[in-house]
Amino acid sequence: QVQLVESGGGLVQAGGSLRLSCAASGRTFSTSIMGWFRQAPGKEREFVATIRWSGRSTYYADSVKGRFTISRDNAKNTVYLQMNSLKSEDTAVYYCAASRTVSLDFITGVSGYDYWGQGTQVTVSS
Numbered sequence: 001q002v003q004l005v006e007s008g009g010g011l012v013q014a015g016g017s018l019r020l021s022c023a024a025s026g027r028t029f030s031t032s033i034m035g036w037f038r039q040a041p042g043k044e045r046e047f048v049a050t051i052r053w054s055g056r057s058t059y060y061a062d063s064v065k066g067r068f069t070i071s072r073d074n075a076k077n078t079v080y081l082q083m084n085s086l087k088s089e090d091t092a093v094y095y096c097a098a099s100r101t102v103s104l105d106f107i108t109g110v111s112g113y114d115y116w117g118q119g120t121q122v123t124v125s126s
Contacts (some may be wrong), residue, residue, distance in 0.1 A: 002026045002115040004096045009120030012086055016124075020081040022096030022117060028053075031098040031115065033107055034079045036070060038092035038122075045095065047108040049081060059106035064090075088126040093119040 008020040022034070035050040049060045049070040058070050069082040079096060097113035107113065 002028055002031055002098050004098060004115055004117035006094065006096045006117040006120040009094060009122045011123045011125065014086060014088055014124055014126045016086050017082070017084045018086065018122060020083065020094055020096075020120060020122075022079040022081075024077045024079070024096075024098060028077050028098075031100055032102050033099040033113075034070075034072065035097045035099065035107065035113060036079075036081045037095045037097060037110065037113075038090075039095070039119075040089075040092040043092075045110050047110075048094070050106050050108065051079065057106075059108070061108075083122070086122075086124045088124050091122060091124045093121050095119045 003025045005023045012018050033052055036048040037045050038048050039045040047061050051058045051070045067085045072079045096117040098115040099107050099113045
């Protein structure tokens with residue numbers, strides 16, 4: 001099993017920044033890909049960004065490209081999501097996820113991830 005714990009959410013004004021962290025523990029060697037998703041009230045969970053543990057390959061949703069940056073610290077088993085130029089539409093619960101799938105393709109679907117954190121609330125006021 002893999003446990004994921006997110007932190008760093010909060011309330012921020014539009015145009016501001018936040019950095020989310022996701023600490024992974026357990027059988028992390030079994031996971032190859034990490035991702036961030038978000039879910040706004042009344043909406044489906046949507047892909048935000050993904051990164052591979054083994055390299056620096058990253059991929060982003062169009063809605064956050066150029067504003068958000070995903071990174072990881074393998075020594076700390078931690079993945080980060082730096083969010084800049086935040087907008088009111090970024091308001092959501094943000095979830096960290098881990099996938100056991102070994103793939104050359106980026107995984108952007110919810111079903112492609114095996115482990116999920118409890119989520120952290122991000123609220124952007126306009």
